[in-house]
Amino acid sequence: MALDRHTSTTVDLRSDTVTHPTRSMRRAMADAEVGDDQYGEDPTVNRLEERAAALLGKEAAVFVASGTMGNLVSLLAHCGRGDEAIVGDESHIFRYEGGGASALGGIPLHLLATERDGRLDLGDVTRAIRAADPHYPHTGVVSVENTHNRRGGQVLPPAYLRDLATIAHAAGVPVHLDGARVFNAAAALGIPPAVLVADVDSVQVCLSKGLAAPVGSFVAGSAAFAARARRQRKLVGGAMRQAGVIAAAGLVALDEMVDRLPEDHARARRLAEGLAEIPGVSIDPETVQTNIVIFRPPAGQDQRQVIAAMAEHGVRISDYGTVGLRMVTHYQVDDAAVDRALAAATAVMAPVAVAVA
């Protein structure tokens, strides 16, 4: 299968969202059978939802426009107005989704500290779940992220998710998983995604990140959850019509792009090992388990200046503020791109580091 890997002379490591659809996705989109999805009549959307649910081992799935929409409709499906969502202070839901759950759903976010490996401490979760008392808000959901974006793509193992679910379920609280990159997590663990998410009540999965589809995510869970999520998708304006045109790319993403994710992980590890050799750069390559690499430049180097200098070498990376700088590998990043990124990083960061040392 020919992948149209190189669309630019720049090495773009800002995110795996920058991937372009493959040729076979474009062909599938052009040929997609479509119908009106709001009547449940788009055969391609229906196939994608069935396939997504089966892959995740859940009763049903709902195709949504984005990861943000997937998390939003999931929280709306679990919570009534005033119900709290327990989330990490480094979670995507808290930091990067415009406060949508609170703004649109009246769902306050109850923040817990995110551990260095992306977990929420189970004792913290136990204490955060509210007792039944009219003074307190009701706890509507607990949400964790896998892989964890701001924790450098680290993976939560199934045993942790089981323990978390046991605590939440004992209090009658469902667990949501922001699994934007859950296929990366499953690949890193070497287990089927369905095993990884078996204990959570809902999961949001992005097709448009490492799987390279141009648009779309899905949420999966019980049939009752999916029915509520579908209704909430309508409320937020996310119900579409001949959406099979984009769902077709999502099907190709599931069929053709999952098995190659370990390549991205190996390249991310090589990036991390190369960065670790630059004097003063702070990174532990052992924590790079998937396709995200977060590092700090040598002391005294400004992150934004490093980004600008790397861009002059044709390598684009992201500012992740308090946690450092981020590079993400994806299918448009090959071995030569990794070499180029490391050469640029050395040219930009080594001279000052040597002077400081």
Ligand SMILES: Cc1ncc(COP(=O)(O)O)c(C=O)c1O
């Ligand atoms: C962990 C995580 N969750 C959710 C999202 C949201 O996805 P989207 O950009 O499709 O809204 C992202 C996007 O980067 C993410 O990294």
